[in-house]
Amino acid sequence: MSPLDLLVAAPLAFMVAALVAGQGGRWLILAAGPVMLALSAWLVVLPPGVAHLVGDWDLPLGILLRADGVARLLVPATSACFVAVALYAWHEFSPKAGAETARAHTFWPMLYLMWGGSNAGYLTTDLFNLYVTIEMVSLAAVAMAAMGSLAAGLQYFLIALVGSLAYLLGVALLASHYDTVDATLLAVRARPDLPTLMAITVMTAGLLVKTALFPLHGWLPPAHAAAPAPASALLSAVVIKLGFVILLRLWFEAFAEIIRPAAMDLLGGMGALAILYGSVQAIRQERLKLLVAYSTVAQLGYLFLAFPLIANAQNPAEPWAAVLVHAVSHMLAKAAMFLAAGLMLKAVAGDRISDLAGLARAMPLSVTAFALAAISLAGLPPSGGFTAKFLLLHAAIEQGRVVPAAVLVIGGLLGAVYLFRPLSVAFSGSAAPAVRAEAPLRVAAPLALASLAIALGFAGMTLIELSSVAAPPAVAGPVQAEPGR
C-alpha cells in the first residue's frame, strides 16, 4: 500500500459510498476527513524520490505515480480545503425531509470525484492520464458552477471542453511522435521539431483557457461568483490549480530543454497583465463575490509571472518554491475568503459590498477570517502570500528584471486596495445589523483555512525544502539525479 494510490482510491471509494448511502452521504466526511488528512501527511513524510508504476507495468506503456515537491505541497493543501469546505457545506447541502433537492444529494459524490481527480492529477506524470483527471475535475466543477447560474455554467462547460480538447490534441501528437506520453520520458526524448512545438502550443493554450489566465479569463468571474459559496471556494481554490500544475510539468520537466526564453517571457507578460487587469477590475466591482473572483484572476497572474523568473534564475529552486508556496497559500486563503464572504452575504441578505456595513461587530469571527485571508492574498507579512511574493521579488531584483519587480510591488498595493475596501465597509457604520447566529462549524471552517494561510508564513524553510523534493532537473540543477522510477 502506498499513499500515492490511496490518495486517489480513497476519495473514489467515498464517492461510491456517498452514492450508495443516499441521504446519509454527507456524514461520510467524518470518516473521509481524517483518512485523507492522514494520507496527505503520510505523503509528505515519504522518503524523497518515492515513485512507482501502477500495476508494475513498465514505461512507456504504464503510468508512473510520483511523490514530488509539487504533490507534497498541493495534496495536503487540497485536502485541507476539501475538509473545510465539506464541513462548511454540511448544513447547506443536507437533504431535508419533504424538501429534498438534487444538489443536496449530488454535491457529495461530486466533491469526492473532484477530490480524487485533483489528487490523481498532482501525482501522475502521464499526460494522457492527466487528460482523464482534468475531465474528472471539470465535470464536477461544471456541475457545481451550474448550481449557481446555469447560463454561466454552460459557458464554462463549453470553454472547458474546447480547452481539454486542445490539450488532448497535443497529447495525440506527442503519443504518435514519441510513442509515450510520460513526462519523465518525454524529457529525454523530446526534440524541438514542428509536431512537438505544435503540441506544446495547443496544450499550453488549452490549459491556459482552463486556468483562466488573462486574456482567456472571461468565463471565470461569472461562473465563480454565481456558484454557492462552497462551490465557489472549490472552483477558485482547487480546480484551476490542476491546469497550472500540468503546465509546470510541461514547461519545466517534459519540455524544459525545448522551450525558448521568449516563450517564458510571453507567459510571464501575460501573468503581469493578469495581475494588473484583475486587480483593477476587482477594485471596480460593487458585488463582493465578483471582487473575490476577479482577485482570483489577478492572483493567477503571479503563478505565471514566476515562469521566466524560474527559467532565468541562478538558483531556480527559490522562485520554484515561491510559485508553489503561492499556489498553496492562494488555495487556502481564497477558499477561506469565499466561505467567509458566503457567510457575510447570507447574513445581510445582499450581494453588494455596501451591504456589509457594520458587519464586523455582528459577526467578528467571519470578518476576521476574511481579513486574515486578505492579508495573505495581499502579500502582507506574516503569511504564506508574503513568503511567496517576497521570494519572487527577491528573484526579480537579483536578475535585474525591473518590470516583474514593479508589477509585484504595484500588484501588492492594488491588492491591498481592493481587499481593504470590503473590510473598511464592514468595520464602518455605527449600528451592528441583527444577524442570525451561524452554526459553529460554518464559522470555524473559513477561520481555520485563513489561519493556515497565515501560519504558512512561519514555515517558510520547511515549505522551500518540501518544494525541492524530486524537483525536475531544470529546477534542481543537473546534480540532482533523474526522478526515480
Added chain:
Amino acid sequence: MTATFELILCVMILGTACVALFVRDFLTAIAFFVVFGNLLGLAWLAMGAVNVALAEIAIGAGVTGVLLVLTRSRLLALGEEIACGPARPWLRLGAAAACSAFTTLLAAAVLSIAPGDDLAPVVDGLMPRIGLDNPVTGVLMAFRAYDTLLESFVLLGALVAVWSLAPPAAWPQPPVALRMADPAALNVAGSFGRLLLPVALVMAAYLVWVGSDRPGGAFQGGTVLAGGFLLAAMGGAIGLPRSDDPRLRWALVAGPLVFLAIGLAGAATGRFLAYPDGTAKALIVTIEYVLAFSIGVTLALLVAGPPARAGTGP
C-alpha cells in the same frame, strides 16, 4: 484499390462533417452527424482497429446521435429555435482564415510524424503475462487499467452531474419518460423493445466475453446493453427508475466499485491494479462483466436526462 476506397471514404467523411456542421436545419445536421460517425467507424475498420470501430459506431454515432435528437425535440417542445441565423460575415471570414491557417500547420505537423505501430511489439511481448489475446483489452484493462478505472468514474460522475441539474422539487422522481405518446406507435415500439432487450443482453454478454481474445469489451458491450434498455423504455416495456432507488444506485456503482476493489486487493498483495500471476484473465473478465452492466445502466440514464417533476413530458 484499397487506396481509392480510403480516399473516397475520407472525402465522404469530410463532406458529411461539413454538412453536419454548417447546414441550416438541425435535424439534417444530426442525421449527417450520425452518418459521419458510421463512416468514421468504417475508417477505423479500414485501419484494422475493429475495437475502436465498434466503440465509435455504438458510442460516437449511436449514443451521441440519440442525445442530440432527444435534446432537439425537448428544445422544440419548449418552442426554442435551434437553427439560428448565420454569424456576421467578418466573423465567418475571420474564423475561416484562422482555422485554415491552423489546419495547415496541424497538417504539416501530422505529415512530419511517421506512422508506425512501434508499441505493438511491446504490447505483444506483455500479453502472455495476462493470458488474453486481444491486445486492446490488454492495454485497457491491464497496462493502462488506471486510465480505465478513472474513466469509469468519469462516466459515473457525469450521471451524478446530470442529476444535479434536476429542477427544484423534481428530486428524486424518474427522468422524463421516454415512452411514445401515440398508443399505436407505443404498441409497435413496445413489441420491438420487448424482443430486442433480451437480444441486447445476450449480445452484450457475448461482446464482453469475446473481448478477451477478439474485438469487443466492456464499453462496447455496455453500450449495446444501454441501447436495449433505451428501446425497451421507448416502447414502454420498462419504466425509468427513481434516482434514489437503492437497487439502481448499486447497479450504477457496481462496476467502478468492483474495479476499485480488485485494484486495491492488488495493492494489498503488491501493487495497485496489479493482477497476481495466473489470475489476470479471471479478474479482468469479472471486472469487465460488472463494468459493462454498470456502463449500460449509466449510459441509458445519461440519455434519459435529469429527474423531472411528475407530469411534465415532452
Added chain:
Amino acid sequence: MTVPAVLGHLFPLTGAVLVGLGLCGFITLRHPLRQLLAVNVIGAGIFLILGGLGRGEGVTDPYPQALVITGIVVSVALTALGTAMIARLSEDRRAAGSGPDQPKDQDP
C-alpha cells in the same frame, strides 16, 4: 512528397482537417447544441490523428486504440452533461418567460 507517403497519412490528415472544420464551426455557430456537435467533430478528428498515426503494416497499434476508446467514452459522458444543461437552461428560460433579462445570459 511521394504519393504513397501522403496516402499513409490519409486518415490523420483527414483528422487534421476535421479539427479545423470543427473549430471553425465552434466559433461561427451560436447555438450551444450546435457548438456541442462541433466539439464532437473536433474530438473525432483528434482520435483519427491519434489512431491513424499508429497504423502499421496491416494492423493498428493497440496503444493508441485504447487511448481512443477511453477518449470516446469520456467525450460521450461530457456530451450527455452538455445536452442536459442546454435542455435545462431552455426550460428555465421558458419558465422565467422571455423577459428583458434573457439576452443578459447569452454570451456577447
Added chain:
Amino acid sequence: MTWTDLAVTLLLSAGLFFYAAGTVGLLRFPDAASRLHALTKADNVGLGFVALAAALQWGSLVVAAKIAAVWLFAILAAGTSAQLMARVARQDDGDGP
C-alpha cells in the same frame, strides 16, 4: 475465376441493383408512404443479396448464420422504424390542409 466468385459477383450486382432502385424511389416518389415503401422493401432485398454474397464468399456455416441474424435484425429494425415514421407522416398529413 471460380463458380463461387461468379455467384458472389452476380449476387452483389443484384444487391446493388435493388439498392439503386430503392434510392431512386426515395428521391422520385411523391409522398412519404411510397418513399418509405421504396426504402424498406427494396433496400432489405438489396441487403439480403449482399448478405448472401458475403456468406458465400466466407464459406462457413457459422459465419453464414451470423450474417443471417444481422439481416433479420436489420429487417426488423427497418420494419419498426418504417411503421413509426409512417404514423408520424400520416398525423402530419391529417394536421395539414
